[in-house]
Amino acid sequence: MEHGSFTDNSAATFSLTDKDHTIANAVRFTLNQDPRVTFCGYSIPHPSEAQVNIRVQTTGDPAREVLKDACQNLMLMCRHVRCTFDKAVEHFKASNAVKALKIDSQDSSGDDSEESE
Amino acid sequence: MAEGAGEEKKKFSIWDLPDVPMGQLPPHLELQRSRVSCNKDAPIHTESIQYSGAYASMGIDNSSRLDLFSNNFRVEVVRLNEDDIEFDMIGIDAAIANSFRRILIAELPTMAIEKVLIANNTSIIQDEVLAHRLGLVPIRVDPRLFDYLSENDQPNEKNTIVFKLHVQCKRGSPRITVKSDALKWLPNGSELVKETRNATSDSSSKPEIYTYFGCSQETVPEFVKNPIIPKYPDIIIAKLGPGQEIELEAHAVKGIGKTHAKWSPVATAWYRMLPEVVLLEDIEDDLAEELKSKCPVNVFDIEDLGKGRRRATVARPRACTLCRECIRGDDWEKRVALRRVKDHFIFTIESTGALPPEVLFTEAVKILEDKCERVITELS
Numbered sequence: 001m002e003h004g005s006f007t008d009n010s011a012a013t014f015s016l017t018d019k020d021h022t023i024a025n026a027v028r029f030t031l032n033q034d035p036r037v038t039f040c041g042y043s044i045p046h047p048s049e050a051q052v053n054i055r056v057q058t059t060g061d062p063a064r065e066v067l068k069d070a071c072q073n074l075m076l077m078c079r080h081v082r083c084t085f086d087k088a089v090e091h092f093k094a095s096n097a098v099k100a101l102k103i104d105s106q107d108s109s110g111d112d113s114e115e116s117e
Numbered sequence: 118m119a120e121g122a123g124e125e126k127k128k129f130s131i132w133d134l135p136d137v138p139m140g141q142l143p144p145h146l147e148l149q150r151s152r153v154s155c156n157k158d159a160p161i162h163t164e165s166i167q168y169s170g171a172y173a174s175m176g177i178d179n180s181s182r183l184d185l186f187s188n189n190f191r192v193e194v195v196r197l198n199e200d201d202i203e204f205d206m207i208g209i210d211a212a213i214a215n216s217f218r219r220i221l222i223a224e225l226p227t228m229a230i231e232k233v234l235i236a237n238n239t240s241i242i243q244d245e246v247l248a249h250r251l252g253l254v255p256i257r258v259d260p261r262l263f264d265y266l267s268e269n270d271q272p273n274e275k276n277t278i279v280f281k282l283h284v285q286c287k288r289g290s291p292r293i294t295v296k297s298d299a300l301k302w303l304p305n306g307s308e309l310v311k312e313t314r315n316a317t318s319d320s321s322s323k324p325e326i327y328t329y330f331g332c333s334q335e336t337v338p339e340f341v342k343n344p345i346i347p348k349y350p351d352i353i354i355a356k357l358g359p360g361q362e363i364e365l366e367a368h369a370v371k372g373i374g375k376t377h378a379k380w381s382p383v384a385t386a387w388y389r390m391l392p393e394v395v396l397l398e399d400i401e402d403d404l405a406e407e408l409k410s411k412c413p414v415n416v417f418d419i420e421d422l423g424k425g426r427r428r429a430t431v432a433r434p435r436a437c438t439l440c441r442e443c444i445r446g447d448d449w450e451k452r453v454a455l456r457r458v459k460d461h462f463i464f465t466i467e468s469t470g471a472l473p474p475e476v477l478f479t480e481a482v483k484i485l486e487d488k489c490e491r492v493i494t495e496l497s
Contacts, residue, residue, distance in 0.1 A: 002496075016495065022219045023488045029212035032167040035178070068496055075489045076183055077213065081206075082482045084192045088204065089475045092194035 002064060012056060012063040019052040020044070027054065030070040030077070036061050142177060152393065153457040157444050165210055165459055201467040202474040205391070207460065214388055214462045220481040221386040223374040226260045227471045228278060229253075230367040230379075234309055234327065237364040242355045250354055251282075251367050252379045254297050255469040257348040260382075261480075262339060266370045272307075272328040278345055278369040279303040279328060286357035293357050298350035300367070304340070306330030309366055328368070348470030382477055384467040391461035392437035395454040396429065405429035408453070411442045435463070 004012030016024075024042040031040040031054075039057035056063040142150065149162050171179045190208040197203075206214065233248040240247075258278065266276040280300045286293045311325040334340055355363060374381035394416055400408055401422075408429050409417045418432035437455070444450045468474040 014496070016492065019488075019492070022216045022224070023485070023492065025212045026216040026485065027489075027492065029167055029210055033169055033182075035169045037169065064496055068493055071489045071493045071496075073183055074213075075486050077186060078482050078486045078489070080183075080187050080190060081192075081209070081213075082479055084190055085204075085475075085478060085482070088192040088194050089197065092197055096197070 004063065009062040009064070010058045010060050014054045014056070014063075014067060016052050016054065018050050020050055024052045024054060026074055027067070027070055030074045031056060031067065033073070034066060034070055036066055142172060142175070146172075151459050153390065153459060155439055155441070155455040155457060157441060157450055160457075165212075167210065167212075195463075197475065199473065200470065201465065202478070203463065203465045206388075206462045206464060209460060209462065211390075211459070211462075214464070216485055217464075217478070217481050218386050218388060220484050221383050221466060221477060222381055224484055225382045225477060225480055226265075226371050226373050227380045227382045227469075228256050228258050228260050228263060228369045228371055229377075230256075230280065230369045231372070232368040232370075233365055234307075234368070235363075235365040236309065237362055240355055240357050240361045240363050247355060247363070247365070251300075252377075254300070254352055254354070255348045255471065256345065256369055257343070257470050258345045259339065260371055260471060262337070263371050265372075272368065272370075274306065274330040274332060274334050276370060277306075277328055278334070279307050280367040280369065281308070281365075282354075282367065283362075283364045284355075284357060285362040286359050288360045290359060292359070294353055295355040295357060295363065296350060297347040297352040297354055299354070300347055302345045303366075304334040304345075307366055307368070327366075382469060382471050383474075384469050386464070386466045386477075388462045388464045390457040390459065391463060392434055392439060393456040393458055394431045394434045394437055394443075395456065396431060396452065397454055398452055400429040400452055402427055404452075408443060411445075412437075413440060413442065414438055417443070 001015040002012050003015060021044070024044075028040055028042050031037050036058050037056065038059055040055060042052055042054045045051055045053060054067065056067055058066050141147070148154075150166050153163050154161050166179065169179050173179075186208065190206075192204055192206055194202065194204040230248075230251045233244075233251055235244050235247070238244055238247065242250075256278065263278075264276045266272060270276060279302075281303050282295070282300050284293070284295050284299055306329070307327040309327055311327060334345075357363065372380035405417075405419055405427050409415075409419055414433070414436045416431060416433050416437050417429050419427045420430050422428050439455060439457075441455065443453045444455060464478075466474040466477060468477055472480070
């Protein structure tokens with residue numbers, strides 16, 4: 001739900017239901033990074049109700065478009081995080097498998113030397 | 118006329134001076150932007166300067182575009198076990214890291230026991246206490262294979278898991294402890310029958326049952342390899358004395374941690390910023406020994422300089438717990454600086470067993486993406 005002025009659509013307050021700090025803080029962060037934004041912030045009118053008010057003021061672009069772009073950016077960031085994390089986990093598992101093989105071969109050679117003594 | 122005269126005047130800019138670094142923040146501002154300084158009384162510069170125009174008057178663009186983020190973002194896994202993972206996320210902001218942590222704790226779905234149908238309970242543990250304890254037992258099953266059960270749905274094999282617990286302590290035998298491995302999985306659904314209050318019901322009418330399983334859950338290939346059991350077989354549920362009996366059926370459904378903590382898939386998930394310990398001046402000899410003995414986690418080390426002189430170095434800054442022992446006392450604050458790097462997070466996730474921890478994190482990121490999509494569709 002957008003509360004703004006009919007004449008000037010560069011500043012508006014968006015009231016979203018069923019949202020909380022999880023999504024609101026993340027969206028506010030990506031909004032701040034956008035150079036078209038002059039002011040952005042969010043507030044939660046009452047903690048018992050799951051409602052968030054996000055205020056966006058821009059340098060002329062319609063506030064709705066800027067908010068949509070910020071959400072898109074956040075989605076792309078999340079996808080990149082997921083990709084990088086998966087690659088890092090795979091890399092870690094692969095390097096650990098190599099280390100386990102090396103330790104096994106060292107152990108077996110150590111046992112042999114003990115037996116010979 | 119006046120403008121013409123202004124253009125002819127030579128413009129002097131501070132950036133033309135030879136020793137001012139162009140396009141970069143001066144070092145003290147860079148410190149303010151990227152580090153939290155943990156002083157003796159309180160940390161300062163804790164907020165992250167996200168506003169894209171924060172340094173506009175200096176000609177520096179603070180907006181982090183997606184390509185810069187993609188280039189600088191790194192993940193390094195430090196430890197990965199069956200149950201927990203510790204990894205570093207470098208180049209991300211606290212807002213996003215906190216969103217991941219909140220989703221991991223409260224919004225990842227799991228299966229947990231919700232309805233307990235008690236046929237017989239003569240133990241000293243009350244019914245509701247027993248039901249509460251059963252709800253908290255973690256179940257080793259992938260919650261992505263199940264659907265949510267809403268009020269209008271009938272419980273069937275796609276949204277319910279049925280367990281049975283029937284333990285009896287015979288008279289004359291010693292007291293027994295009921296552990297979670299006594300919970301037996303019923304892949305064919307509930308065996309109990311609903312009581313019909315209708316006195317005029319004829320014997321030919323079918324008795325109502327609690328779950329409507331179309332096919333046995335054993336036919337699903339994942340459950341053939343890994344039957345559904347509680348993750349830990351040694352969780353004490355109740356204790357029975359001689360002559361006491363517990364007979365019950367427990368139905369597990371899918372839920373999220375926001376509704377009740379039993380549905381939280383993590384024991385806990387937390388992050389901390391990477392600590393940075395900097396020696397502002399050279400610390401030698403006795404002072405070095407004193408510094409090394411002060412730290413309870415051995416962050417500092419002594420290195421020999423030769424000729425009997427020793428110097429203190431920072432060996433393990435990552436282990437620092439920020440107890441601030443090294444800056445307690447006179448003058449130590451001038452010698453040691455404790456800082457935290459604002460965009461380097463050490464994440465630790467401990468899973469309760471439903472899903473492996475690296476899968477949990479991937480699912481949490483997917484859920485954040487879904488939330489963004491929902492916001493976008495609400496706006497359009």
